[in-house]
Amino acid sequence: xxxxxxxxxxxxxxxxxxxxxxxxxxxxxxxxxxxxxxxxxxxxxxxxxxxxxxxxxxxxxxxxxxxxxxxxxxxxxxxxxxxxxxxxxxxxxxxxxxxxxxxxxxxxxxxxxxxxxxxxxxxxxxxxxxxxxxxxxxxxxxxxxxxxxxxxxxxxxxxxxxxxxxxxxxxxxxxxxxxxxxxxxxxxxxxxxxxxxxxxxxxxxxxxxxxxxxxxxxxxxxxxxxxxxxxxxxxxxxxxxxxxxxxxxxxxxxxxxxxxxxxxxxxxxxxxxxxxxxxxxxxxxxxxxxxxxxxxxxxxxxxxxxxxxxxxxxxx
Numbered sequence: 001x002x003x004x005x006x007x008x009x010x011x012x013x014x015x016x017x018x019x020x021x022x023x024x025x026x027x028x029x030x031x032x033x034x035x036x037x038x039x040x041x042x043x044x045x046x047x048x049x050x051x052x053x054x055x056x057x058x059x060x061x062x063x064x065x066x067x068x069x070x071x072x073x074x075x076x077x078x079x080x081x082x083x084x085x086x087x088x089x090x091x092x093x094x095x096x097x098x099x100x101x102x103x104x105x106x107x108x109x110x111x112x113x114x115x116x117x118x119x120x121x122x123x124x125x126x127x128x129x130x131x132x133x134x135x136x137x138x139x140x141x142x143x144x145x146x147x148x149x150x151x152x153x154x155x156x157x158x159x160x161x162x163x164x165x166x167x168x169x170x171x172x173x174x175x176x177x178x179x180x181x182x183x184x185x186x187x188x189x190x191x192x193x194x195x196x197x198x199x200x201x202x203x204x205x206x207x208x209x210x211x212x213x214x215x216x217x218x219x220x221x222x223x224x225x226x227x228x229x230x231x232x233x234x235x236x237x238x239x240x241x242x243x244x245x246x247x248x249x250x251x252x253x254x255x256x257x258x259x260x261x262x263x264x265x266x267x268x269x270x271x272x273x274x275x276x277x278x279x280x281x282x283x284x285x286x287x288x289x290x291x292x293x294x295x296x297x298x299x300x301x302x303x304x305x306x307x308x309x310x311x312x313x314x315x316x
Contacts, residue, residue, distance in 0.1 A: 023037050026050060027077075028091040029091050031052050036050075039162060041158040051107065065107045066179035066314075071184035073109075088297055104312055107171060119151055124152045134234075177202060181204065183307060185210045189212060190213070192209075196244060206251055208253045212264075214263070227267075228271070246278070252311065256292065257290070258294045272285075
């Protein structure tokens with residue numbers, strides 16, 4: 001039963017598209033998509049990048065735009081690419097918020113999930129600080145995807161050195177950290193946090209939606225208070241070595257209270273106070289819980305306006 005619970009948790013956390021979206025072009029309601037198929041991500045493997053240009057990009061000659069980088073890019077714009085009929089609706093959310101004067105017009109860059117998603121989105125430097133018992137939990141996790149070596153650092157090198165560099169070359173972007181953000185959910189939320197911690201002078205703000213703070217499986221009956229304390233201590237020691245700084249950087253973290261998100265509460269209860277003790281406060285940190293919200297794109301789409309507004313420190 002315990003193994004079945006572990007498998008269920010990761011089925012929810014890391015859904016695999018029914019069809020390989022690598023060469024698919026999302027159908028969008030507004031804006032325009034540019035696709036770069038199967039770019040070389042090194043140890044993280046080949047990944048397609050979809051660049052969504054907002055509706056006013058082509059008409060605003062000479063204007064430069066802030067950029068939001070997002071993980072699991074196949075889930076952002078078109079549910080046909082996901083295989084499970086859900087999406088973030090980013091091509092609808094941003095124009096809606098712009099019309100309401102709640103947001104600047106952002107470019108969205110979606111990076112396809114690595115084939116070994118769990119390993120590709122794992123924060124390697126945090127793993128090094130875990131106990132042997134916790135490392136065994138990470139290495140023994142059951143996932144419905146290929147397994148490989150941890151590759152989070154290579155994934156980030158690809159995002160910064162290949163993807164962001166090309167985006168800034170080919171599009172009219174605002175390139176500084178105040179105008180560059182990163183967002184993801186579940187393991188993607190964990191990687192959004194890690195991306196800003198590793199590259200705080202590139203990503204000025206990050207949104208870790210339904211952040212998988214536990215790092216490993218979350219089977220019922222385990223001592224999650226113990227695991228939460230250990231995971232948080234590893235995060236604390238890692239952050240002490242990072243150049244991330246409250247104020248210079250801004251962090252959004254959330255989770256719901258249903259399905260996999262239900263298991264995150266023991267972890268956020270110690271993780272958020274750890275951040276506050278390190279100097280993060282209401283001016284640069286937002287933590288939210290959403291009663292009844294599940295761990296899926298429908299739930300994330302329903303509340304995406306909140307992290308988007310937080311990420312835009314220069315909104316109208």
